[in-house]
Amino acid sequence: MTKSPLRYPGAKKKVLDRFLPFWKKEHIEYRDVFVGGGSTFFGKPLSTLNWINDFDSEVAELYVVMRDQPEELCELIMNTIPTVELWREIKQQEYQTSLEKGFRTFFLNRTNFSGILKGNPIGGINQQSIYKIDCRWNPKALCDQVRNCHRMLQNIRITALDFEEVIQEPGDSVLMYLDPPYYHKGNLLYRVGMSNQDHERLARNLQETNHDFFITYDDCAEVRGLYEDWAYLYPASWFYSSSNKKTREVGKELFISNYPIEEQLEMLLLRT
Ligand SMILES: C[S@@+](CC[C@H](N)C(=O)[O-])C[C@H]1O[C@@H](n2cnc3c(N)ncnc32)[C@H](O)[C@@H]1O
Incomplete structure (x- = not known):
């Protein structure tokens, strides 16, 4: 598996195996809408067409430089x-x-x-x-x-666009992965953050899209409120070691998609 050289806050490299059921959705084009440090993109097998995006233009620029x-x-x-x-x-x-x-x-x-x-x-x-x-x-x-x-x-394809442009671009058999900044505290971690209105705009765009999508978020009442009436919600938790405290803490996220997965997600969460 290719590893990103970046150390990115919110990186998903330790929980990639939990994403496997979501990648089984048949698709031709894959879009990583909030690519950040790229741990998901580099850790996933390539699709026929691939598009990575981050609104932080200097992050996107780094991928262009790595490519060219x-x-x-x-x-x-x-x-x-x-x-x-x-x-x-x-x-x-x-x-x-x-x-x-x-x-x-x-x-x-x-x-x-x-x-x-x-x-x-x-x-x-x-x-x-x-x-x-x-x-x-x-x-x-x-x-x-x-x-x-x-x-x-x-x-x-590498771009530095707002998520809306990537979601709304037409395509055949598209699977999108989205890892936006957390609803709470996300803005402390990135040069480009999202307001509450942006989170609502993201949910509206996803409700209206014809593309398949899978999104990971912090598990909180606000995010549940935006998705629970119309999407599939899979609460996920895992243990992780905190670098300064030398203890194991529990990470909690919501995995949300507009298509059901066959596996019982709980089964995947037993491994710590
Ligand atoms: C949680 S991080 C992604 C982490 C990534 N999944 C990883 O494993 O490293 C969120 C990213 O969203 C980007 N971002 C913030 N607002 C955005 C927007 N409106 N459209 C697209 N990307 C945005 C930030 O620059 C940040 O890199």
């Missing part, structure tokens, strides 16, 4: 030693080219706390933690991952 200029990106990665001074410079710079903008996203993602692009560097500005800004920067391993992703991105 992987060796230029790898050269920048190999020649970079992260420091707080360099972090400040890269964060503030007015970049013009795709390569520069894509590299900025890559650099901030690998040097910021939890990969939060609008956050602070690992270890803080004063670097007083035992974890320093370069602790997630292994250039050779990262370049290997970039090259693997490059192979998978051939012939992939």
Whole structure:
């Protein structure tokens, strides 16, 4: 399985096996409407046609660079030693080219706390933690991952559009996966967030679409209220290890689709 080199808040790499029943829906075209760090896209077998999208244009730009200029990106990665001074410079710079903008996203993602692009560097500005800004920067391993992703991105459509445009574009036999920012607290994690009105607009678009869709969300009353009258809701939970507390916590999400799945989802949730 190809792994994304990005550390993205809300990444789905640990729960991808729970998505398997949803991928069985027959389709020709796959659209990943909120691709973010790409853990789902890279972890899923390619469909005949594939389209990835993120409204954060510098995230989308990074995928264009991985697809079209992987060796230029790898050269920048190999020649970079992260420091707080360099972090400040890269964060503030007015970049013009795709390569520069894509590299900025890559650099901030690998040097910021939890990969939060609008956050602070690992270890803080004063670097007083035992974890320093370069602790997630292994250039050779990262370049290997970039090259693997490059192979998978051939012939992939990449855009930086608002979700509505992607959902409303006509197509034959389309399956959409959507992983929007969480209804609660999602806006703390991404450079581009969503208001309550955006969440309502998303639900309206999905209710009106002819395409099949599968969406993952935080399990809360507001999200249930938007979908429970007309879609299939599958509450999902799993244990995960929290990095700072060394304890196992329970992750809870709602999986929602406009088509039923055959498997009992609960069966899939027993593995922790
Ligand atoms: C939860 S993250 C996706 C995480 C991804 N599934 C992963 O595994 O890494 C949500 C993403 O939605 C993007 N986003 C926010 N508003 C958007 C909009 N209106 N249209 C499309 N993407 C949007 C954010 O930039 C962010 O990357």
